[in-house]
Amino acid sequence: MTLNHTLNKLEQKFGDQMLHVSHFRGDCKIICPLSHIIQLLMFLKDDCDFDMLVDITAVDYMEYPNARDRFGVIYALASTNTNVRLYVKVYVNEPNLALPSATSLWQGANWLEREVYDMFGIRFEGHPDLRRILLPEEFVAFPLRKDYPIRGRGERHNFPVLTRAES
């Protein structure tokens, strides 16, 4: 199934108003409203042959030129049969930084969503084990947000010191 075929199917299913399709350097990106993200991912996986979730990542658009939304979450999909790639983007804004988890569709989403949560504080509803993964559990900030300074907020100096007797 070619990319055009997929886009036609999406238009039939979701209508041409809901999804915003753009192309850049050969990458096709679909911007989807938050309410339909799982429905769209499920349709892409089951009916359009996008069987592989390549990556999930997020971008904090706080300082981005002409940006209206705070965070964008990007799902990179690929088909192992036709080698077509597709990028699905959804915007989330404060105060409700949450979107449905894709772990029911792809097991690989598990750690990828945990990393997004760890770095940006975006929660994934329905995730089986949404804990911090790279940073320690005591950490309170979300370091890949743009308002977090590159040298940190002194967390390294304030970590609880564990003595040998207490351990």
Added chain:
Amino acid sequence: MPLELAEPIASKSDEKEYVWSLNFGPQHPATHTTLRIILKIDGERVVDAIPDIGFLHSGFEKLGEHLDYNQYVTITDRMNYISPLTNNIAWHHAVEKLLDIDVPPRCKYIRTILAELSRISDHLLCAGTAALDLGAFTAFLYAFHQREVLYDIFELVCGARFTTSYTRVGGLMYDVDGRFVQKVREFAQGFLKAHADVTTLLNRNRIFVDRTKGIGVLSNEDAINWSCSGPVARASGVTRDLRKDEPYLAYSDFDFKVCCCTDGDCYARYLVRMAEMLESLKIVQQAIENLPSGPINVDVGDRQVLPDKTGVYQTIEGLIQHFEVFMSNRGFPTPTDECYGAIDGPNGELGFYLVGDGSNVAYRARCRPPSYIHFAVFPMLIRGHQLSDVVAVLGSLNIIAAELDR
């Protein structure tokens, strides 16, 4: 996660079976680097494994938002440090996609040769240490001797053995010369012999086969569902290889095969890596004999590439260009858009999701690390196997903690 004894779990009979927690790592010779796994074991059998990672997290993606497109290549060296050149190439492959730069043919060929030599280097380490962890010391030494030869080649090319930082936006740091061609030809001869030695030592080695065959089986569906790529996925019968499927650099010019197995166990992953090395060598040999002449960088007039040092010191255009790129208020313009560029690294798909904001510093530099994605599969692979199989599975996945944690 605090280390504690697990709750006793009730078995089918009235007797209670006790499951113990065992702390594997963070400092264990077989983890190779710092990663921790909390194993729930019942006798020698692993009931569950809970990975605890992040010991080497150093904020590489945050740094990517503060270093410009040329500077960040030094950070990529430190991701998968077993094959730093591949990371350099992957990074600038993505940057050049964002900037829409098409590098000259000679640059493409040199990058292809070095990417494949790095793949050989990475697979040699993986096959060698996987054998070492299972007690086969000699194969490890043969593999590491060849890595030493490769390091000599990398040193000749860019002056560094380990932290290569060889690529630049729109080109390379230095051109290669006849000595490089000579060294690669010599390597090709010596490598075939070493490869045959390792094959002879391991492929039908009773202990090695017993310890790897049927251990850590990853099915085809699971490999796709868990986003696996590279040799791990190909050992499970996923035929995806970006070199064939989305030919980048000069791969479409060469004749090579994609190596796959269907078993999906540790032995299959070892076999795929061994076979891939021979295919990589074929690519290297074809590329080195057909190395095109011409420039290695895009034209200086495009104002994006760093001029070579001779140009900087001896011509006014080079000097101006040098300052244009380096001065903090100049740089080169980038599009205000985002794209994902990926190459097929030795461990799997290594990609960067780049967001440009018009300046020459990335607004967001996301790395898609294959080790991170493969390590997520580890608990599933080890469940039900013996404690001693942990090192076999870890070795076959080739987890590099610096890439895992970034």
